[in-house]
Amino acid sequence: MRDLGGRALRGGGHTAFGRVYRSGAPEHLTDAGWAAARAAGVRTVVDLRNAPAETQRTADHPVVAAEALRGLVFVPAPTEDPADAEFLRVCGPYLDHPRSWSDNVRLAPGRVAAALLAVVRADGVVLVHCAGGRDRTGMISAMLLHLAGATEEAIIEDYAAGWRGAGAYSGHGWVYDPDRESWLRQRRGPVDAEQLEREVAARVPALREWVATFDSSALLDSALLDPDDIRAVRALLVP
Numbered sequence: 001m002r003d004l005g006g007r008a009l010r011g012g013g014h015t016a017f018g019r020v021y022r023s024g025a026p027e028h029l030t031d032a033g034w035a036a037a038r039a040a041g042v043r044t045v046v047d048l049r050n051a052p053a054e055t056q057r058t059a060d061h062p063v064v065a066a067e068a069l070r071g072l073v074f075v076p077a078p079t080e081d082p083a084d085a086e087f088l089r090v091c092g093p094y095l096d097h098p099r100s101w102s103d104n105v106r107l108a109p110g111r112v113a114a115a116l117l118a119v120v121r122a123d124g125v126v127l128v129h130c131a132g133g134r135d136r137t138g139m140i141s142a143m144l145l146h147l148a149g150a151t152e153e154a155i156i157e158d159y160a161a162g163w164r165g166a167g168a169y170s171g172h173g174w175v176y177d178p179d180r181e182s183w184l185r186q187r188r189g190p191v192d193a194e195q196l197e198r199e200v201a202a203r204v205p206a207l208r209e210w211v212a213t214f215d216s217s218a219l220l221d222s223a224l225l226d227p228d229d230i231r232a233v234r235a236l237l238v239p
Contacts, residue, residue, distance in 0.1 A: 001037065001127065002161065004237060007145055007154035015148055015237040020119060020126050022141050024133030024166055025049070027061040034068040043124025044073045048115055048136040050082050053183070075122070077115040079136050081108055082176075082183065092176040098159070098207040101139050105219055113223030115140055116147075120232045134159075134166035142207075143216070148237035152211045159207055160200045167191040167199070 005017030018041055026045060029037070049055055055076075081087055087107050094100035105112050119126050119140070130136035138159050145155050168190055175186045191199070220230050 002165065004141055004144060004158065007158055007237075008151045009149050009154075009238075010151050011149060013239060015145065015150060015154075016239045018125060019237060020128060020141075020144060022133060022137050022162060023127060023129045024137075024169075025054075025131050026127070026129055027057055029064070030062045031065055031068040034064065034072075037127060038071070041125035042127045043071065044075060044118075044122030045127045045129070046075045046077050046115065046118045046122065048077055048079050048128065048130040048140060050078045050080065051076055053082075054131055073123070075118045077111075077118040079108065079111050079115050079139065080104060081111065084108070088176055088178070088181070092178045095176060096135050098139070098142075098203055098210050101142075101210050102213070104139065109219055109222040112140075112143075113219060113225060116143060116220075116233050117225070117229060119144065120229065120236050132166040134162045138162050142210070143214070143219075144233075144237055146211065146214055147216050147234045150237075152208065155211055156204060156207055160204075163200050163203070164196050167196045 001023040091100040
C-alpha cells in the first residue's frame, strides 16, 4: 500500500500526500492491516476488479473481524468489461502492459471515468486497488497523476514502483489467453529483481507514449461529466 503523494509536478512542487493510496487486493490484509489503513485516514476503498470472479475470498485470506471494517465504504468500479469481445481481442494480450490503456479508454470510457469519479467523490482518504496492484491500479494512478500535472518521469516512477511491489509477492488472478479465447486463473510466485527490471524496462516505452498522447479532456468529456466533477478530478492530487 503506497501513497500517491510526493510525485513531482510539471509546474514545481509535488502531489499531495494523504489523499489517495494504491495497493493490490486487500483481502490479504489482517485486522492489524486494516487498523493501519484506517489510521492513515482511509475511509473509502475503490475496487477496480471484475466481480464476482476476482472478488471472492479464498482459504489463504485471513479472517477479518467485522469491527476492523467498520466505517469503511467499499465501491465497485471495474475498468473493463471481461465479456466484451472487442476488448478481449484488442486488449486481451496486453492486460499487464500500458499498451492496453488507450484502447481500454476507447472501448470503455464510461467505466474508466466512473472509476475516477469513485475516487474523487469519496469521503476521506481513498484506497484504489485491483488484484495485483500494478495494471488497472497502475492505469488509474497514472491518470490521476497526469490530471494533476505530474511529470512524465514521476508517472513512470510510480508505475515502476507498483510493478516492483506487486512482483515481490506471490499472487494469483485471472488472465486472458487469446489463443484459447478464455480466462484462466494464474498463480505467480515472487519474481527476482533482475526479472522485474526487465519487465519494467519492456513497458516503459509504451508508458512514455501513453503519457505523450493521453487526452484527459477527451476522456472526461466523453463520459459527460459535469464541470464540478472535472475540476475535482484534476485537483485531487494538487496541493
